Amino acid sequence: ERLMTQSPATLSVSPGESATLSCRADQSISTNLAWYQQKPGQAPRLLIFGAFTRATGIPARFSGSGFGTEFTLSISSLQSEDFAVYYCQQYNNWPQTFGQGTRVEI
Amino acid sequence: QVHLQESGPGLLKPSQTLSLSCTVSGGSIDSGDYNWNWIRQHPQKGLEWVGYIHHSGSTHYNPSLAGRVIISRDTSKNQISLTLSSVTAADTAVYYCASSPGFMIFQPFDHWGQGTLVTVSA
Numbered sequence: 001e002r003l004m005t006q007s008p009a010t011l012s013v014s015p016g017e018s019a020t021l022s023c024r025a026d027q028s029i030s031t032n033l034a035w036y037q038q039k040p041g042q043a044p045r046l047l048i049f050g051a052f053t054r055a056t057g058i059p060a061r062f063s064g065s066g067f068g069t070e071f072t073l074s075i076s077s078l079q080s081e082d083f084a085v086y087y088c089q090q091y092n093n094w095p096q097t098f099g100q101g102t103r104v105e106i
Numbered sequence: 107q108v109h110l111q112e113s114g115p116g117l118l119k120p121s122q123t124l125s126l127s128c129t130v131s132g133g134s135i136d137s138g139d140y141n142w143n144w145i146r147q148h149p150q151k152g153l154e155w156v157g158y159i160h161h162s163g164s165t166h167y168n169p170s171l172a173g174r175v176i177i178s179r180d181t182s183k184n185q186i187s188l189t190l191s192s193v194t195a196a197d198t199a200v201y202y203c204a205s206s207p208g209f210m211i212f213q214p215f216d217h218w219g220q221g222t223l224v225t226v227s228a
Contacts, residue, residue, distance in 0.1 A: 096155045
């Protein structure tokens with residue numbers, strides 16, 4: 001199975017600042033990568049798919065990039081509602097696998 | 107907009123069989139618009155894909171659960187079901203039902219239920 005590794009585990013950011021989250025696959029997954037946001041007590045929410053396409057209703061301050069094995073989620077001008085855990089997920093191969101998550105905290 | 111709602115017992119004893127249902131509204135489970143997945147999250151841990159049922163009814167499972175998991179559907183009730191046999195404490199998790207676009211097998215999970223906590227304890 002594809003191993004997905006996220007870094008850092010925790011990112012401390014002030015509101016209004018930007019954040020950059022990384023996700024690495026152990027083998028190429030083309031652009032078959034999604035990013036999810038999860039807040040406490042809630043289900044994950046799809047943010048980005050196809051490595052860089054925002055899902056419906058996702059603000060433009062969220063952007064994704066990357067191809068192959070290296071991917072990035074960027075959040076510009078962090079809002080209070082953006083503090084959460086972010087997961088990357090590959091859907092290139094069975095079984096579909098997630099990274100361990102990056103917590104973005106104030 | 108599709109909506110998913112999980113239901114099932116919250117507490118099981120080791121060796122019992124877990125049975126969960128996911129009731130789908132806002133679309134038919136066999137329409138072709140979506141495929142259906144079960145994903146679980148162990149307490150304070152990350153996410154694990156459990157398995158998948160195509161809108162045609164074919165299935166695919168995580169090899170880590172091989173032999174213990176069955177995903178099925180009831181089109182008359184518009185429900186997806188998860189059965190996991192011989193549970194242990196390691197199966198304690200929040201179980202989510204999630205959809206993925208139906209036009210291809212490999213797609214992200216675009217709609218999620220709110221999840222249901224299953225605890226396995228003697």
